[in-house]
Amino acid sequence: MKFDTIIIGGGLAGLVCGIRLQEGGHKCAMVSTGQSALHFSSGSFDLLATLPDGTPVEHPLEAMSRLESPHPYARIGADNIARYDREFPEMMKRAGIGLTGSATRNHYHFTPMGTMKKTWLTLDEFVTFDEPSRLPWHRVVLVNFPGFLDFYTKFIADEFEKAGVSCTPVQVTLPFIEKLRSNPTEMRSANIARTFDSTGHIDELLRELKPHCGEADAVVMPAVFGLSSPAPLEYLKEQLGKPLCPLATMPPSVPGIRMQQQLTKHFVHLGGTFMLGDTVDRADIENNEVKAVYTTNHADIRLTADHYILATGSFFSRGIIARPDSVYEPIFDLDVFYDTDRSKWYDADVFAPQRYMTFGVMTTDSFRALRKGVELTNLHAVGSVLSGHNALHEGCGGGVSIMSALHVADSLLNDK
């Protein structure tokens, strides 16, 4: 099977790269072991919240000059990042996904715990704030459904009270949601969202909800609306008559699932081939060039392309794998940055920056992968498989995936 580009990994980085390449006229195939971490998305993409030395960042673009290679941002360059900051939301809009925010200045959004966190871009359906301490409301109602345990109303109410907003918890009982409780382990956001996809169910919710909303300035609810399309959420917003403030839930994330499906659909709509549930096991490499890759499902039938992109993610998705004393990349056996002294991988303080988070594959400044110190001419790495950044500590996971994916896609398109 012959393609222009084969992308290994169907998460955020892979999809962004694939969509950019398809839009540029490349014929791509994407191989994805399963569904991706977008299923746990908070609804926001972080670009840069903290510098590696711990300095908080308000203005990510300005702060870029303080990062050094091998940090992926230093390799991409502030000018390119500024350009992608303008172009990425446009690209997402073409996939049907609306985003708010700018790399010039971070904004704030709610975490599932009700705390405020700095971020770069947020899905339009969520409420964003310029300042963490000032909320535009005096009184809110905090709505949950009995038996839904992935939404921590007590913690959330505490956070609102701390910010000086009076918060009234409300439990809404609806027959179609009560039915889900017969199966408590599956009383999950996605299943609740599915019940609201049925006609009339949002109206029933509104009937129950409205009597509680009289005095409130806003209604805070778990983000359990619109699994396959944003329509139920839009209808709810329109009919509620008050600002709706959805909060991301514990996984799975309904907005994240919808985003993943929209991106996959868009990629396929643009002519891309998406191979779900398949794994790239090995590759043929000759003279530092990847000649073909082999997958579990296609076995002896080779997948070949001019370019290959490694977007397999970090430890979670086994883009890199830890042994007791080393970390390796399983497909190409690429050079991986890690500490040979295992005692240095972790900090006993779980909230401290963890060094293992910076482990990943090593590349050239143009993201060409390295193997035994030599660059592979047609294999690029993008996203969280890259070394040189700490997604948690720096608040840069989404940004590194998006920026590196766009940057590599553009370099391939300009190469033509």
Place this chain on the structure above:
Amino acid sequence: MNLQQYNISENNFEQCIKCTVCTVYCPVVPLNEDFPGPKHAGPDGERLRLKDPDFFEKSLKYCLNCKRCEVACPSGVRIGDIIQSARIKHNTDTPKLRDMLLANTDFVGRMSTPLAPLVNMTLKLKPVKAVMDSVLKIDHRRVFPSYARQTFESWYRKHAAEQQQNFRKHVSYFHGCYANYNYPQLGKDLVKVMNAAGYGVHLLEKEKCCGVALISNGLINQATRQGKHNIASIRRSVVEQDMPVIGTSSTCIFTLRDEYPHLLHIDNADVRDRVELATRFLFRLIDEGKLKLVFRKDYKKRVAYHTACHMEKLGWAIYSTSLLRMIPGLDFVMLDSQCCGIAGTYGFKKENYRTSQGIGAPLFRQIESLGLDYVATDCETCKWQIEMSTSVPVMNPVSILAEALDVEATIQANR
């Protein structure tokens, strides 16, 4: 003492990180609140069942065994296998008469074909359907696939076997029960396409039903016996005669390759790679430049492809769709990959009818909206379900290839 004896299962449940992604893609969960969902029924339940088999829940029978949970799992957990293995290991209920009838596609087919017109007519009669519904609990709304007067095997022996010796290259054909008893035309189409491609087609020695319906209805001993017999026949073809085995049913092929070793513990490692769908076999030849198919210029059809669940699990839809896309006059549409709800014998059972039709509803709506000549799919039970629930006829991709193929030109092009 083996400290791990209550912790380690033969399936890899310990890889599960409890992310719940599988639950999102389970077609049963939204429609049947009695089914505990793939995560709970699979890896979560397995952990408990290893300590004490009393944790086995009968509601595991609501699993379709569609494997869409496995396709979605980011950690490669064989969730469907865990659930089916648990049913095999712990379910003590003896199968009902109904389940035995539905499961024994081979036996029922053999009994029915000699009396095909009578059987077909009888199965359409309202009183018969009412009795089947009330006594056997086979839903009266279900349309039965009709039986052919002549099996594929007997047609083959009379009309095709001899000519097959004229070819230099050869394959064996695992036709499955459907092509044999219900729709021999599919087998004839396969012979036509393979002959045009330069391959002689042969029957396996005494092919038996792959057993997928026996497995799902709890007739494990019989399934294992038939499986061992089939693998022995396949081994004679593949190892002794160097003839690969091809099929036209995604579920048969999936069962022979993956369910045999995973659920029935039949070792097929030496032949597994050489058992595949005809579309994959043909695609490989074309991909390697060893075959060229030439199609009729006057062929004009609008066709949508439905990815059957086991086809999704195999990851092979791309072979069938690539071949269909090669037909110049074929206006191709890809349907969203979703379960049609039938899942073999599942949808025939009265207690599952509502779930079955509910699962398929979005697919049926999409099919009706497209103005199609055909739906193409590699699974026969999907075909019954879609034909019963929509107005569009359903064809196996091999039949569409056969219909569109210019046989003479193809033979010339490969000289």
